[in-house]
Structure formats: structure tokens, C-alpha cells
Amino acid sequence: MLNLKSQLDRQDLPLFIALSIDEIAIFDLETSSDLKSELKDLYTNSAVQVDVAGNRKAVVIHIPYRLRKAYRKIHVRIVRELEKKFSGKDVVLIATRRIVRPPKKGSAVQRPRTRTLTAVHEAMLEDVVLPAEIVG
Structure with a gap:
């Protein structure tokens, strides 16, 4: 339904x-x-x-x-x-969103910026205050 x-x-x-x-x-x-x-x-x-x-x-x-x-x-x-x-x-x-751990030494795989801890937390903050924008 x-x-x-x-x-x-x-x-x-x-x-x-x-x-x-x-x-x-x-x-x-x-x-x-x-x-x-x-x-x-x-x-x-x-x-x-x-x-x-x-x-x-x-x-x-x-x-x-x-x-x-x-x-x-x-x-x-x-x-x-x-x-x-x-x-x-x-x-x-x-x-x-998904947080991916940092790659180990010698790994050829690069982690996207959007999957880092910092980027995910910043995006969550943007989602919380969505109708407004964060300035500064």
C-alpha cells in the first residue's frame, strides 16, 4: 500500500x-x-x-x-x-554514506575523497543544516 x-x-x-x-x-x-x-x-x-x-x-x-x-x-x-x-x-x-579506511602501505588502490572520515562528517553536517548553507 x-x-x-x-x-x-x-x-x-x-x-x-x-x-x-x-x-x-x-x-x-x-x-x-x-x-x-x-x-x-x-x-x-x-x-x-x-x-x-x-x-x-x-x-x-x-x-x-x-x-x-x-x-x-x-x-x-x-x-x-x-x-x-x-x-x-x-x-x-x-x-x-560509507567511510573507507586508509589504504595500507604499498597498495595501488586510491581511496576517493568522498569516502574519507573527514569528508563524510562534513557531508553529514551539511545534511543536518540543509536548508541553510555553512559559511566560514
């Missing part, structure tokens, strides 16, 4: 978060007329609820790296709608 498929491992997540994101919030987003066509081929990898400073909580939704451009087009609307569903919780969309 849901076109926005989730590839969540139910044992890794608290059940209420997995059920909330999959069945309730995303279904409501998909049924709204303005987002229906844009959410057709999108899905998520995982969702985690984390504690933030103070007494706040945040829901971090990991999306596939290949779909990040499609999510960026509708990022503001998705976050706004999900924050309405999860009252009192912040919602953050982060692309799933």
Missing part, C-alpha cells in the same frame, strides 16, 4: 519509531496531493530517535545516498510535515 518503502530492520529500532515513521507519518505524507507524485519512488534506510541537549529528542532518518537529490527538492516540506506528526521532536534527514 505504501509507495514510500522503508528498508528498516525492525529489531534495530524501537518499535514505536518504526511504526510511527512507516505506517502513520509517511502514509499521511503520501496521501496529501502535493507530495504524492514526488514520494512515489522514494524510500528510507533507517530511522533512529536520539536525545539532544536539554530535554529534547530528535528523529534522524537515514536516506539512500542515491536518492539525496530527490529528497533535497522536497526536504523542507517533508521535515515540516514530519515535525507536525512528531510533536516536540526535531526531524533530520541524513544521507547514508
